[in-house]
Amino acid sequence: MEQDVLSLTFGALSDPTRRALLARLAIGEASVGELAQPFDMSTAAVSKHLKVLENAGLINRHKRSQYNYCTLEAGPLKDIDRWVGAYRALWHENLEQLDDYLAELQRVDPEAPKQ
Amino acid sequence: MEQDVLSLTFGALSDPTRRALLARLAIGEASVGELAQPFDMSTAAVSKHLKVLENAGLINRHKRSQYNYCTLEAGPLKDIDRWVGAYRALWHENLEQLDDYLAELQRVDPEAPKQ
DNA sequence: GCGGTTGACAACCATAAGGTTGATTATTAT
């Protein structure tokens, strides 16, 4: 599969249902049932979406009595922010920042295309 | 399929090959052949990846003589930046910004879960 | 203990995604 953090995170965020789940969780923790209620699909489907988010490290699930509560985890979003931040220069007409990023890519990033 | 801009963009970014292509294009325009050279896959496969990026509005393709040159388009990245920016508050312990975003979601965003 | 909730899990299905190879179209060079 796509095992790297960025791919997992971007993939998790590429679905509107999952982004809506995150938006709800940004308000505060919620059970799977509460999370599923607004959507026109089975709770099993929502549970699957939550698994994708969990797998990407974007949420945590912890059981309390019979309910399974989910909480948001910001870590991967920070990575996304850092990644897109490197390209921010593109629309700010300030190319230094991007050059720095690309230099760093060349140096350390395993994801850079191998020449 | 997934027709909204954010889903298309996140989806396009969820592949390491495509992110590497973007990183290369951030330096400047390049032909499909040049873009494909570092990768251990057929140019047809790279061409497909480029089509995904193009479909997400992240690049443009324009033919010049027999070459097909690609250029980066920052627009969708701006949208990503805005989206993740709303969550930035989560790791900055400043919840006002996020509250504003969620309020806005409630008001206008078609993607918010329908209650 | 019994019945109702909660939610995960498994099997299944349809479609999409990521890759291959082979054929096709433009364009350039000889």
Added chain:
DNA sequence: ATAATAATCAACCTTATGGTTGTCAACCGC
């Protein structure tokens, strides 16, 4: 005109994704 290069297209294959339904386990409230 012929040959070589550039790159898309089409068909195909394999695996992943997003959904369904049904079963099962755990946890309440009686």
